[in-house]
Amino acid sequence: MLLLSLLYVLVYACAPDKMRYFDPMVGYEGDTVCLDMDLENAVLDGIVIPAKGESFRFAFDTIAGQRLYYKIFYQNESYKFDETDSLSHENFYGSWEDVSVGFKQVPDDGHILDSFRIVGNPRDERKYYGVDLEHYNCSAEALQAIEREIRADTQWFRYVSQVAAPQNNRTLEEQLFLDTRWVLNERRHLSGDVNHRWKRNPRAGCYSFLLVICDEDGLKQIPDYIQHINLTDADSHFVNPYGWLAAHCNKHISMLYGSKVLRTRAVLTPSQGLFVDDLQLRTAYRGIKEKPGQMGTDTALYRHALYQQFFPAVSQQYTLRNIPLVQDIDGYSQADYAAATTRYDSSQLVYDYPQISDYPGSTVFPSPSGEYISIVNPGNAGLQHPKKESTGVKTRVGFTYGRYRGKIKFPSMLNSENVWNGLTYAFWLIYQDDGQWNLRRPSPNGYLDKNEESDPPNWRSQDKYSEIDIEIVKASPYWPDGYYHGKKREMLKRSGVSLARQSNDVMFCCTNWDLACHDPQKFAPGITEITYLNQSYEAMRWYDTYKALTTKTPIPDSIFDADVYYYEIEWRPKEIIWRLGPDPQHMRVVGYMNDKYTAIPGNQMLCIVTQEYHYSEWWPPEVYMQGLIPFNATDIVGRVYEIVVE
Numbered sequence: 001m002l003l004l005s006l007l008y009v010l011v012y013a014c015a016p017d018k019m020r021y022f023d024p025m026v027g028y029e030g031d032t033v034c035l036d037m038d039l040e041n042a043v044l045d046g047i048v049i050p051a052k053g054e055s056f057r058f059a060f061d062t063i064a065g066q067r068l069y070y071k072i073f074y075q076n077e078s079y080k081f082d083e084t085d086s087l088s089h090e091n092f093y094g095s096w097e098d099v100s101v102g103f104k105q106v107p108d109d110g111h112i113l114d115s116f117r118i119v120g121n122p123r124d125e126r127k128y129y130g131v132d133l134e135h136y137n138c139s140a141e142a143l144q145a146i147e148r149e150i151r152a153d154t155q156w157f158r159y160v161s162q163v164a165a166p167q168n169n170r171t172l173e174e175q176l177f178l179d180t181r182w183v184l185n186e187r188r189h190l191s192g193d194v195n196h197r198w199k200r201n202p203r204a205g206c207y208s209f210l211l212v213i214c215d216e217d218g219l220k221q222i223p224d225y226i227q228h229i230n231l232t233d234a235d236s237h238f239v240n241p242y243g244w245l246a247a248h249c250n251k252h253i254s255m256l257y258g259s260k261v262l263r264t265r266a267v268l269t270p271s272q273g274l275f276v277d278d279l280q281l282r283t284a285y286r287g288i289k290e291k292p293g294q295m296g297t298d299t300a301l302y303r304h305a306l307y308q309q310f311f312p313a314v315s316q317q318y319t320l321r322n323i324p325l326v327q328d329i330d331g332y333s334q335a336d337y338a339a340a341t342t343r344y345d346s347s348q349l350v351y352d353y354p355q356i357s358d359y360p361g362s363t364v365f366p367s368p369s370g371e372y373i374s375i376v377n378p379g380n381a382g383l384q385h386p387k388k389e390s391t392g393v394k395t396r397v398g399f400t401y402g403r404y405r406g407k408i409k410f411p412s413m414l415n416s417e418n419v420w421n422g423l424t425y426a427f428w429l430i431y432q433d434d435g436q437w438n439l440r441r442p443s444p445n446g447y448l449d450k451n452e453e454s455d456p457p458n459w460r461s462q463d464k465y466s467e468i469d470i471e472i473v474k475a476s477p478y479w480p481d482g483y484y485h486g487k488k489r490e491m492l493k494r495s496g497v498s499l500a501r502q503s504n505d506v507m508f509c510c511t512n513w514d515l516a517c518h519d520p521q522k523f524a525p526g527i528t529e530i531t532y533l534n535q536s537y538e539a540m541r542w543y544d545t546y547k548a549l550t551t552k553t554p555i556p557d558s559i560f561d562a563d564v565y566y567y568e569i570e571w572r573p574k575e576i577i578w579r580l581g582p583d584p585q586h587m588r589v590v591g592y593m594n595d596k597y598t599a600i601p602g603n604q605m606l607c608i609v610t611q612e613y614h615y616s617e618w619w620p621p622e623v624y625m626q627g628l629i630p631f632n633a634t635d636i637v638g639r640v641y642e643i644v645v646e
Contacts, residue, residue: 022060024072024209024258026113031259037202037266042397044133044303046120046197049264055115058258060211064110069103069219071095071212071227072116073241077261078205079401081573083243090441090573090602091240092203092400094122095229102227103212103219118207118262120197123238124230127437128199131192138184138279140297146180181279189435199437199604204265204402204645209258212245218252265646266402268306268395268607271370275305275396276360289361294370296361307373307640309364310392310608311356318615320388322350325630326380329414329421332630334501337419340628349627354613355387363391372409372639377423377611379634386631388422392610393640398432400604402645403570405584408609409639410565413474414557418504420474422629423636424614427567428469429605438603439464440515447515447599448547457516457545466601467513467548468576470567470591475507475619476500477554479540483527500623505554507619510537510578510591513548517599524597532577532592539597549598553590555580564641574600584644609640 025033038051050056062068075093082088097119106112121128136142150156164175214222225231226241233239245255274295276288290296323340357363363376373393380386410425432438439462440447446459476497481489514520522528525544530537530551537551559565559580568579568587578591594600616626 022058022211022256022258023260024056024058024211025260025262026057026059028260032206032261032263034263037204037264039266039268039306039397040272040304042198042201043306044198046199047201047266047397048120049118049202049262055117057113057115058209058211059111059113060256061112062106062110062213065108066106066110067216068106068110069214069216070106070112071103072114073210073212073229073245074116074118074207075210075240075242076203076205077208079203079572083240083246087441087573087602088240088243089238091242092122092200093229093240093242094118095241097122099124099228099230103214103222106213118202120202121195121200122229124195125200128196129192130194130196130199131188131190132194133188133196136184136188137299137302138188138277139299139302140278141299143180143184143278146183147176150176150179150183181281185279196437198398199433201397201399201604202264203400205263207262207264209260209262210242210245211256211258212253213256214253218250221248221250221252265644266397266399268397268643268645269370270307270366270373270640270642273301273305273307273370274361274364274366274373274393275301275308277308280308280311281360287359289359289365291361291365294366294368306396307393308396309360310394310610311360312354312390312392312610312612314353314356315615316353318617320350320352320354320613320615321346321627322352322388323628323630324348324350326383326386326633327630328633329419329630330416332415332419334417334419337624337628350386350631352387355389357389357391363389364393372641375609375611375638375640377613377632377636379636380631381633388613388626388631390610390612392426392608392612394430395607395643398604398606399645400602401571401573403568404429404607405566405568405587405644405646406607406609407564407566407641407643409563409641410472410560410611411636411638412557412560413472413506414504418502418557420624420629421632421636422613422624422626423611425472425638426470426608426610426612427569428467428471428608428610429569429571430608431464431466431601432604432606434464440466440599441602443517443519443599445518447517448545450513450515450547463515464603465513465515466603466605467511468569468571468601468605469509469511469513470569470578471509471511472506472555473509473614473619474500474623475509475552476621476623477505477507477552478621479527479538479552480620483540497621497623503554504557506557507552508555508578508580508590509550509552509619510576510593511548511550512576512593512598512600514599514601516545516547519599520595520597522596528597530592530594530597533589535589535592537592539593549593551591551593555590564639571605572600573602576600607643607645609638609643611636611638 080091447463570577575594579587581587
């Protein structure tokens, strides 16, 4: 109702004397119309509101017998910059689906019944165009076609055979696996004439509807880039029509906000199956565990499935020096952990890195009912070469901004003696694609690429990378004592990590990867206190060129005893709010940042749920060493029920 009240104030301030009546959604009752997004074909076609094949009908009456013109605009009001902000052109707004249509003439009787839809890429920007992905799809059939193409080309096939051995120590089949995927990925990113509306999907939340009526004098006053929102001004900038029209409303140009607002959300369930994307595999695999109609690489799942298996990057920043013990954590005591520090010599340790599955579909799979997706860290009982294997799933429909809430069952992280199982649970967002269409907004001070380590650093005005994290890990509630001063530092010196080891708390860690962008006025290395709703959060940046800002909040391990729990990232244009709760109605804030301290991304992202083996060195001071945690004997199983974006 607050949004409607504000709109009414704007309406009357503009004195729309030419208008008699405006209903933006004929046939829908109430001031707020709630519609879930239709995601049936959203992966390739993008989101259309209402559903594909339908439209909103709008009606209005004006004074009959006058030569008048009209146009309808819509804008997402939940996740926007104020229309007076220099970034308001980033807001999600649109008008007619055909951008070549400007203002339409009002019939002589003054009555209009017209229609519109909310669609992706509403400004029809060419950067969101590309090739026909139906032809260049990443299904097994498409990859097999490329392999046949390579084999049929004598010169190409000879080259692949030469590269396979001995230079790279790969079999011909492994090299073909890698080459077919490289070729397909390159072809998918070629320029083309197909409007990829999914690259700029409609945002979740509330939409307003603005009707503009003008006479012939008024029409001459409205510039082409407002009449046709695909055009730019003299400086080659898009201009938000809401802001321009509010500033230029006069006796010739009237504007009226609709009496109804639309509230929409996306509910991503596993019911449409799980796709295994071959292009995400980093090495030749041993075989996909397909389940026809539910999980695999076929074309139907490529088009419709809202989730895919996620293959975490295997960092080799450190080496796991793991004790040669296969045992579930439930039987591993504090005394066992302490004894393990001296029980094994270096020749007995298992030197390795965290791993990912050689068999896609074996550790991530939907339930027969489609109610949830199981994510499994496989057990090692009876294996000659045990490993710590990470697992996860990723969504396939991208959004910019929104309140992302995961309904998840993570397994217990601690045993009865509060010994850690070695896993980090995560619910997080990551940039959807590395193409030019999905870069972060330009920065005056620049970004550092996530892998940039040169000295001096190489700053760039734009970068593809964005990531916002919830990571739950057994760690200290404090940062290393060298970053504190005074009484708190003395307390930390006395307690060390002993209190954290005895506690049944785990850390709810909130991170925004801002790529060390110095644009925020309060950007700073070290610990910075950020206050929100009377709660203070210690935000840590390790040094001036460190690429992320992180807070930590203790939460009890007992939350994992519940059948499900809810994890939430509210990503807004100027702030990020992290929440946790037993149900959507009882969420509490556990982390907060805003654009005064960190650069908030504005590109399109996907959502990921993982159970990963991370290096304990990433969370100093270390409470438990990853290498002293046994290899799990039996499967560690989590479940993802749904992700809602609203």
